[in-house]
Amino acid sequence: MSDATLPPLPLTVIAGYLGSGKTTLINKLLADAGGRRIMVLVNDFGELAIDAELIAARGGDTISLSNGCVCCAIGGDLFQAFAKALDASPRPDHLVIEASGVAEPDRIANFARAEPELRLDLIVTLVDALNARTQADDPLIGRTLHQQFQSAGLLLITKDQLAGQEQATGLASWLSTLCPETPILRGEMDLEILLGPETNPPPSVDQKHPHDHDHSHEDMYERWSFSAPLAPDVEALRVVLENLPTGILRLKGVANSTPEPVEFHTAGRHINITPAPGVTTHGLRVVAIGLAGNLPTDELAARFETLATSA
Amino acid sequence: MSGIKIFNARKIITMDVNRPEATHVAVRGGRILAVGNKAEASSWGEAEIDTRYADQVIMPGFVEGHAHIVAGGIWKYVYTGFHDRMKPDGKSVKAMTTIEDVLAHLTSEERKLEDPDVPLVGWGFDPIFLEGRRLDRHHLDQISATRPIAVLHSNFHLLTANTPALALAQYTKGTNVEGVVLEKDGSPNGELQEMAAMFPILRRLKVDFSDLSKDPEGVRAYGDVARLCGVTTVTDLFAELDDEEVSQLEQITAEPEFPVRLVPALNALGGPAAEIADRALALRPRSTAKLRLGIVKLMTDGAIQGYTAQLKEPHYFKGPNNGIWNIAPEQLHETVALLHSKGIHMHIHVNGDRASEVALDAMEHALAKHPRGDHRHTLQHVQLADRAQFRRMASLGLCANLFANHIYYFGDKHYELTIGPDRANRMDACANALDLGVPLAVHSDAPVTPMAPLFTAWCAVNRQTASGRVLGPNQCISVAEALRAITLGAAYTLKMDGEIGSIECGKRADFAVLGSDPLAGNPRELKDVPVVATVLDGEPTA
Numbered sequence: 001m002s003d004a005t006l007p008p009l010p011l012t013v014i015a016g017y018l019g020s021g022k023t024t025l026i027n028k029l030l031a032d033a034g035g036r037r038i039m040v041l042v043n044d045f046g047e048l049a050i051d052a053e054l055i056a057a058r059g060g061d062t063i064s065l066s067n068g069c070v071c072c073a074i075g076g077d078l079f080q081a082f083a084k085a086l087d088a089s090p091r092p093d094h095l096v097i098e099a100s101g102v103a104e105p106d107r108i109a110n111f112a113r114a115e116p117e118l119r120l121d122l123i124v125t126l127v128d129a130l131n132a133r134t135q136a137d138d139p140l141i142g143r144t145l146h147q148q149f150q151s152a153g154l155l156l157i158t159k160d161q162l163a164g165q166e167q168a169t170g171l172a173s174w175l176s177t178l179c180p181e182t183p184i185l186r187g188e189m190d191l192e193i194l195l196g197p198e199t200n201p202p203p204s205v206d207q208k209h210p211h212d213h214d215h216s217h218e219d220m221y222e223r224w225s226f227s228a229p230l231a232p233d234v235e236a237l238r239v240v241l242e243n244l245p246t247g248i249l250r251l252k253g254v255a256n257s258t259p260e261p262v263e264f265h266t267a268g269r270h271i272n273i274t275p276a277p278g279v280t281t282h283g284l285r286v287v288a289i290g291l292a293g294n295l296p297t298d299e300l301a302a303r304f305e306t307l308a309t310s311a
Numbered sequence: 312m313s314g315i316k317i318f319n320a321r322k323i324i325t326m327d328v329n330r331p332e333a334t335h336v337a338v339r340g341g342r343i344l345a346v347g348n349k350a351e352a353s354s355w356g357e358a359e360i361d362t363r364y365a366d367q368v369i370m371p372g373f374v375e376g377h378a379h380i381v382a383g384g385i386w387k388y389v390y391t392g393f394h395d396r397m398k399p400d401g402k403s404v405k406a407m408t409t410i411e412d413v414l415a416h417l418t419s420e421e422r423k424l425e426d427p428d429v430p431l432v433g434w435g436f437d438p439i440f441l442e443g444r445r446l447d448r449h450h451l452d453q454i455s456a457t458r459p460i461a462v463l464h465s466n467f468h469l470l471t472a473n474t475p476a477l478a479l480a481q482y483t484k485g486t487n488v489e490g491v492v493l494e495k496d497g498s499p500n501g502e503l504q505e506m507a508a509m510f511p512i513l514r515r516l517k518v519d520f521s522d523l524s525k526d527p528e529g530v531r532a533y534g535d536v537a538r539l540c541g542v543t544t545v546t547d548l549f550a551e552l553d554d555e556e557v558s559q560l561e562q563i564t565a566e567p568e569f570p571v572r573l574v575p576a577l578n579a580l581g582g583p584a585a586e587i588a589d590r591a592l593a594l595r596p597r598s599t600a601k602l603r604l605g606i607v608k609l610m611t612d613g614a615i616q617g618y619t620a621q622l623k624e625p626h627y628f629k630g631p632n633n634g635i636w637n638i639a640p641e642q643l644h645e646t647v648a649l650l651h652s653k654g655i656h657m658h659i660h661v662n663g664d665r666a667s668e669v670a671l672d673a674m675e676h677a678l679a680k681h682p683r684g685d686h687r688h689t690l691q692h693v694q695l696a697d698r699a700q701f702r703r704m705a706s707l708g709l710c711a712n713l714f715a716n717h718i719y720y721f722g723d724k725h726y727e728l729t730i731g732p733d734r735a736n737r738m739d740a741c742a743n744a745l746d747l748g749v750p751l752a753v754h755s756d757a758p759v760t761p762m763a764p765l766f767t768a769w770c771a772v773n774r775q776t777a778s779g780r781v782l783g784p785n786q787c788i789s790v791a792e793a794l795r796a797i798t799l800g801a802a803y804t805l806k807m808d809g810e811i812g813s814i815e816c817g818k819r820a821d822f823a824v825l826g827s828d829p830l831a832g833n834p835r836e837l838k839d840v841p842v843v844a845t846v847l848d849g850e851p852t853a
Contacts, residue, residue: 017639018641044582044583046586073581073582075580076578076580076581078506079506079510079519079520079521082510083519101639102638102639104635106489107505107635108507110489110507111506111507113489113507114489115480115514116480116511140621140669141639144635144636
């Protein structure tokens with residue numbers, strides 16, 4: 001049994017039907033992990049395109065990379081896969097599971113919802129702009145696709161370039177009627193969206209101007225951060241997180257609340273608040289990311305200021 | 312010495328059309344030399360006569376075509392089921408027909424544990440047969456309020472834990488996790504549904520089904536489970552078969568006291584089809600007389616009782632349609648075509664009629680691309696196939712291994728809840744298979760239901776549910792047909808019918824020895840025919 005005193009291991013599930021681009025996303029993730037030690041569980045090694053120079057060691061069903069990432073084959077047994085991830089030493093920073101094309105991602109995510117040493121971070125479902133509409137009507141697999149859409153915290157439309165603007169837009173509006181609360185991205189997905197912001201938000205230097213606002217990633221994304229000296233009650237925080245305005249892809253924060261300090265994450269529609277006994281700094285800190293021009297910064301500022309002053 | 316031994320019996324049921332009945336069988340070097348009366352059996356020369364079965368009935372050793380090796384290792388835990396069951400050591404565990412029986416048995420097992428930190432784990436519990444309040448943590452807390460206790464239900468999809476076990480998983484009041492059943496006040500009541508919710512407890516109590524399957528004592532216990540119900544050839548129909556496991560199986564099956572031939576099927580979900588094919592082909596030549604390697608198992612849908620089987624219209628009767636695929640239908644087409652083209656012998660799990668349809672389509676496509684006779688691909692479970700699908704099986708040369716035990720154990724639930732009367736009456740349609748010329752076997756899927764081919768045959772003959780209802784009398788088959796399905800029929804699905812499955816000259820001398828004649832008795836009592844012993848390669852196994 002591994003060390004239960006570690007913070008829970010965040011899990012991202014990458015779901016989507018065959019051909020929706022899961023392997024492409026994982027290849028990108030492994031090639032540019034940005035210093036995070038990610039464990040990726042895949043169905044099939046054969047399709048991974050890992051740069052030979054990046055491979056540090058290769059075992060039966062495990063490939064270790066020089067950037068700290070590890071890649072394992074699931075082998076059809078989720079119990080074994082999760083047990084292995086939790087027993088890995090050192091424990092990875094993030095666990096990513098590539099669901100099979102017909103997997104219902106909730107069945108995988110439920111392990112992380114149940115297991116105290118895991119934390120469900122995100123289910124992202126990839127949607128093939130060329131084929132998803134036809135597949136969703138297929139009598140054999142249509143129900144599976146709909147389930148993959150419904151359980152997603154974020155939806156990512158892939159192959160949008162191939163499909164063309166019109167078809168991709170049509171798909172996006174169809175998806176938004178099916179899943180009105182789920183943010184929909186197109187084309188690429190940045191690592192910070194897939195795995196969450198890497199670091200905790202910094203405390204603001206100037207308490208009179210607690211907001212910070214910047215554009216990054218070649219201006220594709222926009223970032224907003226906030227800090228306040230007092231931490232809110234956890235239930236009040238939960239209410240705010242459950243009613244966030246649209247346009248936020250990722251939000252992360254810490255609050256030294258009573259009865260215990262917590263860490264909180266939202267990933268699209270998924271919310272989680274977990275105890276964070278290690279947090280010693282005072283107050284509340286938050287960072288949020290959204291698409292440039294789409295992040296509701298004023299609304300965020302208003303809600304978190306109200307929350308902070310109610311503390 | 313000639314090395315010839317003759318067994319005589321009250322009656323020998325041979326399953327050989329040329330000599331259906333006999334009284335003597337001569338054996339040399341593990342093979343059958345002669346079958347007939349005393350004079351005929353003695354025709355090969357001087358022989359030692361073994362009279363130990365003189366008052367009994369000899370049949371070909373039974374062949375269990377679909378079971379799992381964990382049925383051996385699971386006996387490490389405490390059996391808590393509603394039916395009598397025999398342990399691998401041959402001792403019988405009495406049926407526990409009330410919650411009080413279950414608790415009393417668990418309590419007596421708990422008192423035997425010296426180390427207070429060792430968990431108590433039960434298995435085989437079946438609440439649908441029990442009256443009164445459903446088992447919960449408060450019942451189990453009566454056994455111990457400090458030792459973690461978990462009781463696995465017979466379907467392995469549910470468990471009930473006591474308060475200390477729930478605390479290990481941090482399941483407390485306020486826990487809101489799918490599958491964690493709550494009491495009115497919001498605290499967990501102890502029942503956990505599906506693997507995700509069970510995982511934190513199983514992991515902390517170190518209950519690992521993969522470990523149980525690979526435990527050498529578990530493998531030996533599996534041999535004994537099979538031996539005790541008359542089985543001389545048994546499958547393990549979903550195995551990982553890494554090098555370490557294969558070496559261990561080679562070693563254990565070579566032990567002279569290991570009482571059965573073992574036929575593990577390689578799990579095709581473990582990797583890409585081309586790799587699975589290569590692996591199966593590499594394993595095949597490592598086969599021995601008692602270890603047969605090379606068959607492959609594919610999974611399509613889930614289980615009917617879990618609402619995860621893939622059903623055609625009109626879907627489920629009462630309850631949600633949660634049908635799952637373990638492999639995408641289009642991927643199944645590719646995998647089946649590739650494995651077939653490489654000459655692999657496949658066994659495909661299909662429960663619902665939509666799953667069987669997809670498997671039939673995949674087979675048709677593979678056979679059109681790579682015509683090949685006598686492939687013996689076998690559809691496993693095939694519980695809801697209609698007559699049209701059986702016609703397709705016949706024309707594609709497929710075998711059907713039907714899950715006859717389901718009729719007894721789950722038939723009432725299928726009739727009332729899952730699929731409704733029409734389809735419940737035609738489920739596990741043995742008569743359809745025989746009428747239409749589909750080679751037939753029947754199975755237990757142990758440990759899901761207990762391994763006991765005579766009971767399985769009884770189910771196929773009587774189609775009686777636990778409540779006494781007869782499901783679809785038109786699908787009942789005769790005792791002789793059912794006996795064939797558990798011997799030669801199952802051997803055929805494993806391509807072993809040339810060497811086992813009947814008692815005839817040249818075949819391996821594998822026998823099941825019975826206390827009475829199943830053909831002469833009342834068909835309603837077929838399940839009660841006692842299994843006295845087995846013989847493998849001419850040698851009594853215990």
